[in-house]
Structures are given as structure tokens and as C-alpha cells.
Amino acid sequence: SQQGEEDPQALSIQEGENATMNCSYKTSINNLQWYRQNSGRGLVHLILIRSNEREKHSGRLRVTLDTSKKSSSLLITASRAADTASYFCATDANPGGSNYKLTFGKGTLLTVNP
Amino acid sequence: EPEVTQTPSHQVTQMGQEVILRCVPISNHLYFYWYRQILGQKVEFLVSFYNNEISEKSEIFDDQFSVERPDGSNFTLKIRSTKLEDSAMYFCASKLQTGFEAFFGQGTRLTVV
Numbered sequence: 001s002q003q004g005e006e007d008p009q010a011l012s013i014q015e016g017e018n019a020t021m022n023c024s025y026k027t028s029i030n031n032l033q034w035y036r037q038n039s040g041r042g043l044v045h046l047i048l049i050r051s052n053e054r055e056k057h058s059g060r061l062r063v064t065l066d067t068s069k070k071s072s073s074l075l076i077t078a079s080r081a082a083d084t085a086s087y088f089c090a091t092d093a094n095p096g097g098s099n100y101k102l103t104f105g106k107g108t109l110l111t112v113n114p
Numbered sequence: 115e116p117e118v119t120q121t122p123s124h125q126v127t128q129m130g131q132e133v134i135l136r137c138v139p140i141s142n143h144l145y146f147y148w149y150r151q152i153l154g155q156k157v158e159f160l161v162s163f164y165n166n167e168i169s170e171k172s173e174i175f176d177d178q179f180s181v182e183r184p185d186g187s188n189f190t191l192k193i194r195s196t197k198l199e200d201s202a203m204y205f206c207a208s209k210l211q212t213g214f215e216a217f218f219g220q221g222t223r224l225t226v227v
Contacts, residue, residue: 040223042219042221043157043205043218044218048214088157100145100162100209100214101147101159101170102149102157102159102216104149104158107156
């Protein structure tokens with residue numbers, strides 16, 4: 001089974017618009033994280049939401065988590081051209097400690113047109 | 115701001131050759147990881163390392179792969195005999211003992227020809 005599937009696979013919007021990306025997962029999780037990757041670059045941690053949280057904000061980012069539906073969404077408000085990147089959700093399903101590891105989805109490629 | 119650094123940024127190697135990818139994790143972090151991303155695909159977990167030993171490894175991490183923390187700062191991934199399908203971006207990550215955020219390096223792009 002696939003853990004952490006994002007949709008849409010690609011999203012193209014105009015600067016100033018909001019961008020919403022979704023992520024679904026299969027197993028129970030401890031937390032869910034969103035990462036950004038600029039083309040050919042490293043992964044940058046954006047935000048983490050714990051399994052007992054429903055919504056979290058950080059600047060222009062808003063993340064929701066629905067554990068009953070095993071889904072999360074990432075909203076980027078007032079998008080900018082610099083937000084153009086791939087966005088990945090990653091789940092942590094392990095009890096923590098030395099067994100911690102992240103399972104990534106395939107990502108959503110966001111293009112923000114100036 | 116502290117960051118995970120990886121070298122080299124790009125390595126081209128011939129099939130069958132050994133490669134060593136190097137990482138310097140953030141200094142007070144205790145958990146270390148290697149992930150890889152084949153072009154256009156998911157980021158996949160390879161191995162986690164804690165207290166000088168492997169904590170967990172994936173099916174991908176077969177006998178051709180090994181990790182080492184040779185000194186107090188470096189964390190290396192060795193591929194003994196590279197195959198074409200090892201071509202990927204390899205990411206190192208590290209984490210504090212507490213908390214859930216892993217910090218990733220910029221990656222090493224490995225091209226096997």
C-alpha cells in the first residue's frame with residue numbers, strides 16, 4: 001500500500017491566488033509533516049502537525065489533519081512566484097526514538113506564474 | 115543557522131565502482147538517516163543510525179550499502195559496486211533525540227554510467 005499520496009500531482013496558479021494540496025495516507029501516524037523541494041535541491045521542512053491536532057498555521061501556510069479520513073491538506077495563501085516548488089507530505093508512523101523514519105509521498109509540483 | 119551539509123553535490127561514477135557519499139549532520143543531533151530519490155519518484159528511506167549502529171534499514175539497503183560514522187562529525191554512505199539503478203539523489207538527514215523534525219541536506223546527485 002502507498003503511504004502519503006498527494007494530489008494533485010501538478011498545480012499551476014497565478015501569483016496572489018491560494019494553492020491547496022492534499023495528502024492521504026494509509027496507516028495510523030504520530031505526526032504528518034510537509035516539506036518543500038526546489039528543483040534539484042534539498043528538502044526544506046515547512047510544518048509539522050501532530051496526530052492530536054486538527055489545524056496549524058505558520059505564516060502563509062495552513063495545514064489541516066483529519067485522522068478519521070487519513071488525510072491532510074496544505075494551503076498556501078497569497079502565493080508568490082518563489083513558492084514554485086514540489087511539496088511533499090511525510091508521515092511518521094513509528095513510536096519514535098531510534099525507529100523514527102519518514103514515509104514520503106510523490107509530491108505536488110506547484111507552479112506559481114507571475 | 116546550523117545545517118546538514120553533503121559532499122559532493124554531484125558525483126558521476128562508472129558501473130561497478132565504489133562510491134562514498136559524505137554528510138556532516140548538525141552537531142548536537144543524535145539520529146542520522148539516508149534517503150534517496152530516483153528522478154521523478156518518491157523520497158525513499160534507506161537507513162537510520164543511532165548510537166553508532168543501524169537502527170533500521172529498508173529493503174533497498176542491501177549488502178551493497180553500508181554506513182559509517184568514522185569520527186564525531188561525518189556520516190557516510192558507501193555503495194560497494196554501483197549499478198545503473200543506483201542513480202538517484204541521496205539525502206542525508208539528522209534529528210535531535212527529542213522532537214520529530216528531521217533536517218535534510220541539499221543532497222548528492224549520483225549518476226552511474
